Amino acid sequence: MRDVRGDVVRRQLKADHGVTVANVRSICGYLISGETSSDAIAERVDDLFADPIIEIGAANTAMLTTNTFHESPDTVITVGFKPGVTDNPGKAATDGFLTLFPSDGEAKIATYITYVFYGLPVDCDATWLAGTLHNNLIERALVADRTACGSQAWPELMFPTPPEQKFIEPQSVNLECDDATLEEISTSGLLALNLNEMHAIQAHYRNEEVRQHRTAMGIPPNAPTDVELECLAQTWSEHCKHKIFASRIHHVDHETGEDTVVDSLFKTHIMKPTHDMQKDVDWLLSVFHDNSGVIAWDDKWSVCMKAETHNSPSALDPYGGAMTGIVGVNRDILGTGLGARPIANTDVFCFGPPNWEGQLPDNLFHPSRVLRGVHAGVRVGGNESGIPTVNGAIVFDDRYIGKPLVYCGTVGIMPRHLPDGRPSHVKTPVAGDIVYMVGGRVGYDGIHGATFSSLELTEESPSSAVQIGDPITQKKMLDMVLEARDAGLITCITDNGAGGLSSSIGEMAEYTNGCEIDLAKVPLKQAGLSPWEILVSESQERMTIAVKPEDQAAFERLADLHEVEATAVATFTSTGMFHVRYDEATVAYLPIEFLHEGVPQLQLESEWRPPELPPFVPPAEANHSELLESMLQRPNIASKETWVRQYDHEVIAQTAIKPFVGVHRDGPGDAGVIAPIHGDPHGLVISCGIAPRYSDIDAGAMAAASIDEAVRNAVCVGLDVDKMAGLDNFCWPDPIESVKTPDGRFKLAQLVRANRELERVCRAYRLPCVSGKDSMKNDYGTGPEKISIPPTLLFSLFGDHPDVRKSATSDFKFPGDKIYLVGESKQELGASELAFMMTEDGRATGVGGHVPLLPNPEQNLSTYRALSQSIRAGLVRTAHDCSEGGLAVALAEMCIGGRMGALVDIDGTGTGDVWGRLWGESLGRIVVAVPPEHERAFLSAMTGHPTTVLGTVTATTDLVINDGDDALVKADVEAMASVWKGTLDLTGGVI
């Protein structure tokens, strides 16, 4: 039998490092701690630990000494988890062990894996090799090098016992000190509170009325407890309170002379436009205030969507960070209204180039390793949760080496009304309801995630901020929660994410104006956690759910059936207080209003001067066929198929437009389309847009381009543009001016411009933003070593598709179909993929110039409406968004999808020169193909909209592009497919 686990390691060593190994074998190891005798276990090895057909098992023996391994290996490496790190196989093994040995209730199993190397190159260092196989933040590795192997000194891991946690009684923290000490308290405690905020807390405890109440409660009157200070730090963190988006900004524009004040970017440019649009439509059910935005989809169902980022955790542990990202946003959906069912995921990543050969700063992983880890994390998280990944993107830029961006989105569905008649998008808690913590337990992992992500990444970043998700525990919880919802048992529900119980119960307590929590009741992964740690730990797979007292028994029965832990830990009150006890002792007593409204508004300075970049000037002469071949190999353009194919994109049997289309299912899908109600072709479109490099010229243009791209992608499959909603996810470098960030004013001005464009374009497109998130500290290091990401907006869109049977895909379908360009090409090559490529390879000297703009979005919307109606009328079955790499790349991708040729003339497609028309990335453009019999009707439908004939789909193997009499491109379709698919295929094949 083949050892596939070993083969994978062998192939990746070859693909990533050029190291050729003759053979790699693997051993799965289980360390059992329990009462059962080893003889008893030995008899059942084949019942649990080894598959009798394909594996060999043994107990109490190092496998390497058995005759399975007759030849002496060159190196042996054993990798296991560090104590306290989530070990999912170990948890599953423990469950399976209890099926066989039900009396050994306290048994625990930890897993490890041993890799056995044969034919290893002599110069391959065993320690280096171990480094490629584990992340020492969460795993430990033991190595037997050649010498050790020669003397059969095999590595032996001991059972990982977590270090004892010392329970510390709540302390009070004296804030009657000077400013420097206040700042020191914040910094050393990883609280991420600024001096103003520390002053606001200080002032609270000087309030005489507050002191009297506290005295009455038997809690230190003049100073916060550590529980209170931690709770405030979590609740007031940038991560939870979005202080930069809520700040008061003095904005100066040196280009226009404008000098103005913006009072909250969020309220001004995001919330207000949506609330204005809410007056015009009846389908915006719930915006901004819940865990995701909800729209009515039809009479029976509503849909919701949320996207999150998990950048800092993914930088430290790409696998665990990304997995907790995707399963975390799933919980946002489950925590929307009275509970929605997650039905589709989206994953968008920004990484450094996978082929990076330059220097790497300390403690940063190589981009290819980040890509592998992040990809594996969302793959496992999404696939094991049974949620299809229907849409996404991967973007590459050098600066994402400093901080990868990991955006995870989820779409949910819920009945408009529950069986008991309550609208399911409205939470209905009342004082007296019992609050349960449901799902996983609380552990030392996940302490300080929210405040940590509000700080820049340094070498000292804590490992406790890293967690590994447990999708099966979460899946069991999800099954249980949805049954509880339908049984009418839930009055309020929210996710335990950033800030843990302090945030989840704290936020829900706003509904009833108070709560009383007993931390001693919270089930722990390990004994000894101190009260503040229990309150703020972000341990995964937990929901906070409120239940009426009379429904407690039914709720707990359901939890038992699903083998889900559910523990009553709090009660809602109307006292106005966030009251936390540990047993009888009060450990925190904070007014709800102070907790949620007490954070002082930031006052920030913003200053815009357009960046001066050398313009992109293309050479006088060029071979456009060769350029096309090179462009198709650019990581930003190349096919992501080998990665995306590892996501389940069609579980639930609803995905009508998949990530891959065409005859060989390898053409790019523009947007995902799902028909979630079985038997009904009513659909939902899910798309995204992202264009971070345009920020190099203007972050406002970047924002406009992202939104337009998301809409365009959705139009390509037949979206109803009159019912679409968006999500804005901003990832920015720190925009607050400071010693660490001397260019903070500029970065804030970029944010102001992006928000203004967001408002302008969304209003024009009648596209309400219903939910969003921001991540504002995406920098690495300080001083000249500092790396800041390009300001990046991911715009996600979900919208209605009345009938998925009337969709279009990007692949060319029938020879003779007429090709049209909808929209116009302008001379917009600034920050284009072509400009970056030619500047990197020395053929040009800059990427500046005219960035694509969106001067007349109202006209675009009208054109999009006409085109999507033509698609839904069945006139157009082929449509593809024209973006990175311009028209040339769009046409190439359409040929690849259909494995057919095309004859195209770009004369008359716009105002640009040949470079602009062939490679420019002007917005608002879509390439379509129309069967001859529908051409007249199509043109009639597009009257008044820019629509230019490009050419014809041909029964040939070549893409031919001319500009009038000038031949520009002649490219073989299979050859294009080969280079386009090859670049990012880092799998090492199947041999």
Add this chain to the structure above:
Amino acid sequence: MTPRVAVLFGFGINCDHETKAVFELVGATADRLHVNLLISGDERLEDYDILAVPGGFSFGDHLGSGRLLGNRMRFAMREALRNFVDAGKPIIGICNGFQVLVKTGLLPGPEAGTSPDFLQRGSLTLNDSGRYEDRWVTLEFDPESPCIWTKGMTRMECPVRHGEGKYVMPTAEDLDRLNANNQLTVRYVDPSTPLGSGMTDEALPYPISPNGSMRNIAGICDASGLVFGLMPHPEAIYARWLHPMHTRHDSDDSSGALDGWEGEGLQLFRNAVEYVKQRS
């Protein structure tokens, strides 16, 4: 009568909703039943006519796909499962469900005419590629197979979505024995071969065979033809709008289910429902 289908769920099974839906589209009533309801006796397997073990990631595939759920069923539902099979009631396992049935020993099961003995005879292991993949494959069905689920089915396209779908048995004789009884019901085939002549024992290259299965096996049945399991997902093509190429063809025939948009996979579920109806 309306056949009743028990669709298992819990512990990471995740295709339960669509599996329930496809049975209902062909005239059955289907209940999603948590495994623990059957183990506790709150629900009785004998009250159902068909058992479906859907796809998913029960227990995260840890310790081998299907093994831990298979163990729970093997030890806690042994009698109920044996009686169900002895009563001649159809069982299907799809993807993770197939893995579960193989690890419980219900597939391929003992010789004809014998009750289930819960001995594991084959296995489903890691794809040769080492990767979980979602990709569409072409399947061909053995027309001589005793399998009641696949009667009249010839060739079908549908997705595989697995990391551990390589079917193996210890010896060639084991496979020969199944083959002699036409229990190698469905195999991966090269779509360019003429219809009906795609099945071969020669290993087909990746990705035509997505996992390196012995003899390109995609699914097998037990000796009676009532218990059937396969790695690919027939329920994922219950409607033609789920086919990757559906945008090329409008339906010109509105007969059949779903206004002419019935997908090729639905027949498999209809076969079992009709079988139960005819037997009663």
